[in-house]
Amino acid sequence: MIPHCNPSRIAAALSAQRSHTFKAFYATVRGRAAPPEPSDDFPPPDNDFILSILRTNPSLRDARSYLASFGLRPNSQPSPNETKLPVSSTIPSGSSPVLSTKSTTDVQEAPQPSPVIASILNPVYRRTSLVKIQGPFTDKQLESICRGLVYLEKLGLVSVIVVENDERTRGEEDERASIVDETMRIVTNLERQGSRARPIVGAVVRLGPKQEDSEATPPSADPDFEPPETHILPSDLTPIRSALRAGEIPVIAPFALDSFCRSVRVDANDVIAGLARGMVGASALDRAKSRAVEDGNLDFSDEVDLTPLRLMIINRDGGVPSYARSGYPHLLINLTSEYQHIHETFDPRWYHSNPSALSNLALARTCLAYMPTTSSAIMVSHKSPSSLIGNLITNKPAVSSSLPHALLQGNRSLTPHTPTLLRRGLPIQVLRSVADIDKTKMNALLEQSFQRTLDEDAFYTRLEKTLDFVIVAGDYAGAAIVTNESSKKGGEPISYLDKFAVLPSHQGDGTVDFLWVALHDESYGLGHPFSANPNGGRGGKGEGRDLVWRSRSNNPVNKWYFERSTGHVRMGPWALFWCDGEKRLKIEEGRRGSSGLSYIEEWEKGRLSHWADIVSKIPSAWK
Structure with a gap:
């Protein structure tokens, strides 16, 4: 329940929130088309955003988990203007001592956002997700995808996007120009949806494993696990950090530096796997150097936690087909125990309908091996962009895989485009x-x-x-x-x-x-x-x-x-x-x-x- 707030305080808090949200608006200057006017057929974007959240129907545990990842950080120590009241016997049992935030002087302070309003409208603690947009997509399909990613940004999850186009075969004469055009196309669509994006067409990963890979302990106990074909140095993340600090979504072309320092096109999976490992390592270094919150106040800093919380693979085919569902997608995959079994039961006919299912499965396995155990990956069709919000808030499959099989077979919500959720899992x-x-x-x-x-x-x-x-x-x-x-x-x-x-x-x-x-x-x-x-x-x-x-x-x-x-x-x-x-x-x-x-x-x-x-x-x- 929202605590009592007078109208002037709410207005001041909202104003402070808007100021924070758009404080980097002029970090880059780029023209963008105005968003379409709302009509009866297309509800206002804010209404559509709110409806998308309500449709997820999160449980109390889901809400708590989301706020634990994106909500306000707990106070570590009082600010100089805060004084603790002595705890006396007049305080009812179970109550907490009240903290006074009044200054000893009468100087008027700038309005501070209500913690409730802050946590709902603009999560203080921003996290990142790795997103593979695996086209080609029509303009309408791409518009729907970008709208979903903008909604995730409003909820605190900032996408780091890597572009892929299956129709552009490697080695074509104009492949670089076509990939750059595809990157700019995604940037334009994101900005049309009200966000800001930055194209990164230079190589951010390097070909080849890290030198210490031969001696390092693999992150997975699976003897068949292989590290990524690419790696990242801390300095390679500078363009991504710069975009995130400016409040922009980085959109990365799938290029890598070879041993001769030439920028060459590589598979987007190699770029994402290298990014997953590199971003986790960079985030660990950041945490070792400084704390996210020092003084216990609301932290509206521009820093974004680089540790990927989600891996999202958005394609035209949806999830991984399941033998148990007559070719309909798996709902939830335990990669530790099911990875090899999925390969063994993969029907050869699915190579035609879902040609990238197994390669994306391998990508999820590699990335989740480096990402935190609470992280997950989702493989979703462009026809189900709203499921991305549900996955963010609940971190659960669209339909529980443990429901009775007869109920799953007759469930109308199961379609060829039902997303597949993947977890590192357990043996x-x-x-x-x-x-x-x-x-x-x-x-x-x-x-x-x-x-x-x-x-x-x-x-x-x-x-x-x-x-x-x-x-x-x-x-x-x-x-x-x-x-x-x-x-x-x-x-x-x-x-x-x-x-x-x-x-x-x-x-x-x-x-x-x-x-x-x-x-x-x-x-x-x-x-x-x-x-x-x-x-x-x-x-x-x-x-x-x-x-x-x-x-x-x-x-x-x-x-x-x-x-x-x-x-x-x-x-x-x-x-x-x-x-x-x-x-x-x-x-x-x-x-x-x-x-x-x-x-x-x-x-x-x-x-x-x-x-x-x-x-x-x-x-x-x-x-």
């Missing part, structure tokens, strides 16, 4: 013995995730008798423990999800979805070809079983469970969830043909009470 392994579990790490995971103390002896003693399998993500960043629970009547044991936990530090980085997809493949989704994912388990072979679990009725995670379960039923303070074995349902649907399934089948009658009876008797794992 996934399946353990089938309690002896294989690292109990120290598992205990830490469970206790941090549930914020309770584990009754270790009782918990593992029970697992020795009932364990089916454990799925572990990374170095115990997440885990799903599934047991076989038998009834006294001697019936078939049920598959029970005993624990599903992810470390708080990994919540929101895709680990939850990666873990649930692996759980699907090993339990209720088993037997389908699309469950043959590389998670170290059964590889999709076998018969799927119903998966059952319980959760307290007031658990905030239940909304997430509702979306992924087949159904649920209340059991006093608990909610019982289940997922039906998908292969059995598919066979039954095929046998009945057009008649379909009834609401309750004969084999379903009585199973809920049976499950509830078993689950209610499972002892607590906590002290």
Whole structure:
């Protein structure tokens, strides 16, 4: 809720914001066409921008994550004009001491923007993204793309654009002139959308690996990982830094310096990979030299954090086709565990419809190896520019990959142009013995995730008798423990999800979805070809079983469970969830043909009470 502000203070704050936003307006002088007049067909740009944000429908966690990256920096120390009031017993419990910002003199200070207004209208902390615009595009398509990038700039994410044109083959007689023209075309479109851009047609990367690459530890544990074909010296980033300081979007032509210091055209992927590595290194040097905020005041400096927060690949084809979605794009890719599997399952027909899918996949893998673990890459068609805003705010795929497969197959929002989100991800392994579990790490995971103390002896003693399998993500960043629970009547044991936990530090980085997809493949989704994912388990072979679990009725995670379960039923303070074995349902649907399934089948009658009876008797794992 916005705190009480009188109209004059809001007006003064807005004025200060506008002054800051346009303070570098005359840094470069370049004519640009006036933006089109708003009409009924084309809403005013500000309205379109606000609607684009509202359509993302971010959760509270998404909003907090966005503000953590782009919001106001916390005060590190009070300014000279601030004096702390003594904390007395009259301050209510839970309240904070009030800081007085009045000067001891009566000199009128310049109006300062409200922190709320500042965080909404112009994020203080600007971040960068690497963007590959892979044309050719028509004028209308390019206009839509540039509008989306300008919107991202308003939200604090400044694009560093590298231009590519697939129709301009390397070695053409006039290739340099045509690439420069394409660069200027993008600059012109950005300025028509109300931003300012600077063309950089000189080489900013150098061909060849760095000298220390042979001795340096690779950023990826994958033995097949290869460093970029280009590298950057700190001085090479001067044109990019200059543009960012002037409030301009740098638009870079894909040129590089060879060993003879000649500027030659190279693949845009080589330029972006070199930039990703070089910008991360330069940002680390910047942080070592100085702090972003020194005095605790709002920092409206021109410096932009060079560490790329996102990699955006905008092309005509969209994301990476998936064998599990009949050629429709992958929704979320765990590069650590799925990279090789995607190559193995790539249909040769897709080389024609998505010729650059695998090369862009390799680019994302290389860049994310150097970028922070919270960073992500997105491959998006020019037809889905609004998804860039959704990705920035939520850092999630357009549709969750862990939703039930039947729901995904019938989802109208899935099209050939649905974007693919890529994360560095974590390795996934399946353990089938309690002896294989690292109990120290598992205990830490469970206790941090549930914020309770584990009754270790009782918990593992029970697992020795009932364990089916454990799925572990990374170095115990997440885990799903599934047991076989038998009834006294001697019936078939049920598959029970005993624990599903992810470390708080990994919540929101895709680990939850990666873990649930692996759980699907090993339990209720088993037997389908699309469950043959590389998670170290059964590889999709076998018969799927119903998966059952319980959760307290007031658990905030239940909304997430509702979306992924087949159904649920209340059991006093608990909610019982289940997922039906998908292969059995598919066979039954095929046998009945057009008649379909009834609401309750004969084999379903009585199973809920049976499950509830078993689950209610499972002892607590906590002290």
